[in-house]
Amino acid sequence: MSWLRPYVVVFATATIDGRIASRTGFSKLSCSEDKRRQFWLRSKVDAVLVGVNTIIVDNPTLRPKEFPHTRPRYYRVVLDGRLRVPLNARILDVSQYPTIVITSSRSDRSKIAELRKRGVEVIELDTEPPLPLDKVLPKLLDYGIRILMVEGGGETLWHFFRYGVVDELRVTYTSTVFGGREATSLVGGEGFSDTSESPKLKPVLLGLCTCGNEIHVIYRAMDVRGTPIEKPDLDTLRNFTLLIDLREGLWKPVT
Ligand SMILES: NC(=O)c1ccc[n+]([C@@H]2O[C@H](COP(=O)([O-])OP(=O)(O)OC[C@H]3O[C@@H](n4cnc5c(N)ncnc54)[C@H](OP(=O)(O)O)[C@@H]3O)[C@@H](O)[C@H]2O)c1
Secondary structure (H helix, E strand, O other): OOOEEOEEEEEEEEOOOOEEEOOOOOOOOOOHHHHHHHHHHHOOOOEEEEEHHHHHHHOOOOOOOOOOOOOOOOEEEEEOOOOOOOOOOHHHOOOOOOEEEEEEOOOOHHHHHHHHHOOOEEEEEOOOOOOOHHHHHHHHHOOOOOEEEEEEOHHHHHHHHHOOOOOEEEEEEOOOOOOOOOOEEOOOOOOOOOOOOOOOEEEEEEEEEOOOOOEEEEEEEOOOOOEEOOOOOOOOHHHHHOOEEOOOOOOOOOO
16 A cells, blocks of 8 residues: 555563453553563654553553663654543653644544643544544654554554554563453454454564563564555564573574
């Protein structure tokens, strides 16, 4: 397809049964090395995006940490079709890093004005939620966002997979199981009906975390829509020796 968009890397930490949060919303799944992998990736991207439920439940700052940021810019982006972001959310503090909230132009005008007064960038799309990603992602290019990291949650990842705009998926599988009908899956939404509909991903790197209890897998998507304007080399082994212990004989890189 001819439309242009950023390169999209999804990063998530899931239980063995593919849950990113338990039925109570508990999602502190990462070990310290996994956090470092996440921070390392944040240092290599132009923006980190989450859905508004993640802001409501976790109240993250999504700042880069530990590793010096290597790109010209760093935005935090929230997909928020109905403008539910709480006004006391930490992400709305733009003193260090800018924040972009993407919403529908039908959202509360006074709340949009309040966010803008605080220095938050609000992108309004003239459509009802859910916001179509083939409109959202080209808008991010206007801010110079060429490499986008998507951290979740499950509903947001559904939209990214449904639009076929995930170029790369990086998942850490922890050593625990949550189960639960009400738990949040790595990918939520309506779901695909069968493998003829669902996206195909190829594992290109498999590692045992230095903690010894987690595996980290990097997949590349085999069928993507839209054209990423930059294709970064994010996963050379040199970059990963720092973070992943590929123990010979136990695990080895697929490529
Ligand atoms: N373990 C991990 O790696 C990880 C990472 C991130 C989050 N989490 C966990 O995941 C849970 C939250 O996940 P979730 O699936 O409930 O929600 P989510 O993906 O964080 O947010 C979903 C909401 O974002 C808005 N949104 C997403 N895509 C949109 C689109 N295309 N257009 C318009 N609005 C859009 C919608 O709000 P409206 O419904 O108002 O339209 C949607 O309901 C939390 O418990 C969090 O802790 C875990």
